[in-house]
Amino acid sequence: MNKFLINARYLLAPALILLAMWGVFVGGPWVWTGAFVLGLAIVVDTLVTRRTMGAGFSESGDTNGIPAFQNSVMYFMLGVFVLLQLNLAWRIYEFAAGVPLGVTEILGIPVYQGITGSQLVGATISSGIFAGIGIIYGHELAHTKGFSFVIARWMMALSGSAHFCYAHVYNHHLELGCSDDPATAPRGRSLYAHLPISYLGQSKFLYGMEEQRLKRLGVPFLSWQNRWIRGYAMSLPTLFLFWFAGGWLGVACLAVVWIISNFELEALNYMEHYGLIREKGKPIDYRHSWDNSTALTSWFFIEIGRQADHHDRGETHFWELDEVGAPNTGYGYFALFAIALLPALFHPLMKKKLDAWDENEASEGERRIAQKINAQVGYA
Numbered sequence: 001m002n003k004f005l006i007n008a009r010y011l012l013a014p015a016l017i018l019l020a021m022w023g024v025f026v027g028g029p030w031v032w033t034g035a036f037v038l039g040l041a042i043v044v045d046t047l048v049t050r051r052t053m054g055a056g057f058s059e060s061g062d063t064n065g066i067p068a069f070q071n072s073v074m075y076f077m078l079g080v081f082v083l084l085q086l087n088l089a090w091r092i093y094e095f096a097a098g099v100p101l102g103v104t105e106i107l108g109i110p111v112y113q114g115i116t117g118s119q120l121v122g123a124t125i126s127s128g129i130f131a132g133i134g135i136i137y138g139h140e141l142a143h144t145k146g147f148s149f150v151i152a153r154w155m156m157a158l159s160g161s162a163h164f165c166y167a168h169v170y171n172h173h174l175e176l177g178c179s180d181d182p183a184t185a186p187r188g189r190s191l192y193a194h195l196p197i198s199y200l201g202q203s204k205f206l207y208g209m210e211e212q213r214l215k216r217l218g219v220p221f222l223s224w225q226n227r228w229i230r231g232y233a234m235s236l237p238t239l240f241l242f243w244f245a246g247g248w249l250g251v252a253c254l255a256v257v258w259i260i261s262n263f264e265l266e267a268l269n270y271m272e273h274y275g276l277i278r279e280k281g282k283p284i285d286y287r288h289s290w291d292n293s294t295a296l297t298s299w300f301f302i303e304i305g306r307q308a309d310h311h312d313r314g315e316t317h318f319w320e321l322d323e324v325g326a327p328n329t330g331y332g333y334f335a336l337f338a339i340a341l342l343p344a345l346f347h348p349l350m351k352k353k354l355d356a357w358d359e360n361e362a363s364e365g366e367r368r369i370a371q372k373i374n375a376q377v378g379y380a
Helices: 002-026 028-047 067-097 117-131 134-142 147-157 164-175 191-217 227-233 236-273 295-300 307-312 333-340 343-360 364-377
Strands: 102-106 109-113
Touching (some): 002 028, 002 067, 002 109, 002 117, 002 295, 028 295, 028 333, 067 117, 067 134, 067 147, 067 236, 117 236, 134 147, 134 164, 134 236, 147 164, 164 191, 164 227, 191 236, 236 333, 295 333, 343 364
Antiparallel strands (some): 102 109
């Protein structure tokens, strides 16, 4: 029973994603369910600061995680995210077609028929919030090979970010903490500025990577072998779906979903390594990541907060990641995300933590780099 409960707690995110999708499906005021759940999660993560351990191992040394179960859930989530977008596209179609407001039954469930403009806003925001949660599964599967990596690419393509899988593995995991890594936010940068810089920077990395690879192979850049082009082509079915559902209105709603989901992706990158510094060419150490291990963060984000161990053992499954004594912000991701939305609160908080990092964690070379950056951004 204990092993079952350990694995079942990682179903928190799928359950809440389905709840948000149910809200859009039922319609009416329920379309705001996803936004409400996010707000509730921020409150819970702020109040419940208890740290948890990972899945861990049994007395015999076997992992408490059930690989077949956890992998099946991750593969299943691709279908869930497709349904999430189909669900929103249906509501957009209703609005564009002017379906009269009323109540009907679908499979015995009372469902609001038609949708108002304000409700469409709520449905789009709620869908965007939980479409972005595909990040955690796309991230996990991107560290595998073959079929799983393809599933990861399709998950990220639903948010127009298929480039992430290659950029994350071949750029971020090698250049973490250096200026060559667009996903590492330097001191002084706001979360809002980080979104376009990191997104475009990672896309640029894959562009350059494919340019060099195809040149070595003697293949033209404009080729179906180009994984940068192929990645964006994987997003076309989603674009066509929303165009069919509501023309430019559908495309606008999809743009909002993509902006929200990518904002969440870059928020995770931002919180995981903000302000931390590594000398170019030096080994990646535990000190180059901010760990987060509060209960809600660990269970909802399938242990993605154990960044230090993850960067040390990139292909290790999330249920096997350990506490390694890395620097910790003391806040879960939901709570820290809310703080990051207000730079006037976030920067003073992180300046104190980075001062301690500079003094107690940084190498001599990192400390010299930090002093220069601190002077430039007002952290001195």
